[in-house]
Amino acid sequence: MKHADNLLILYDGNCPLCCAKRDFLQRRDHQKKLTFSDIRSNDFQSLEIPVPLGQLEKEIHCITPDGQILQAMDVIRAAYTRIGLGWLIAPTRWPLLKPGFDHLYQWVAENRLRISKFSIFSSR
Numbered sequence: 755m756k757h758a759d760n761l762l763i764l765y766d767g768n769c770p771l772c773c774a775k776r777d778f779l780q781r782r783d784h785q786k787k788l789t790f791s792d793i794r795s796n797d798f799q800s801l802e803i804p805v806p807l808g809q810l811e812k813e814i815h816c817i818t819p820d821g822q823i824l825q826a827m828d829v830i831r832a833a834y835t836r837i838g839l840g841w842l843i844a845p846t847r848w849p850l851l852k853p854g855f856d857h858l859y860q861w862v863a864e865n866r867l868r869i870s871k872f873s874i875f876s877s878r
Contacts, residue, residue, distance in 0.1 A: 760789040761836050762817040763829060764803065764810055767792030770870040771862075772814070783837045813863045827859040 763779075765772045776790050791798060793810045805815055805823060816829040824832055827846060834843040846855040862869060 759819050760787055761819070761832055762789045762791060763833060764791050764793050764805075764815045764817075766811065766814075766866075767794040769866050771866045775814075779833055779837065782839060785837070787836045788833055813860070826863065827856050830859070 763776070765776050767773060779788055780790070793807065803810070803815075803817070809815075809825075813826045814829045815823060815825045816832060817823055818832065831840075831843055831846060834840055845851050
């Protein structure tokens with residue numbers, strides 16, 4: 755269910771790390787500015803999403819209210835900003851630090867299932 759003015763975040767519901775991030779964001783989204791769609795659910799309408807499922811499986815994506823598609827750290831930055839936590843993630847935008855954070859995100863995305871095996875993420 756997407757609200758026209760919400761950020762639609764596409765995440766992997768089979769990934770405990772992804773679900774933990776979703777839960778974190780949902781708990782802090784007091785004004786309900788984020789909508790989440792599990793790419794693994796039976797009702798996921800991949801035909802309406804102009805990104806191949808194979809790409810959605812590799813990293814997080816979102817669709818902005820104006821139809822722009824963001825991926826990877828840009829999704830995290832947009833989500834935090836949208837719910838009023840932009841200050842928390844601001845250093846990931848700083849020119850000297852941005853490449854490092856973007857690279858770290860890619861490493862985490864590639865290794866997320868292995869990382870998810872740690873007990874702090876395996877509550878699902």
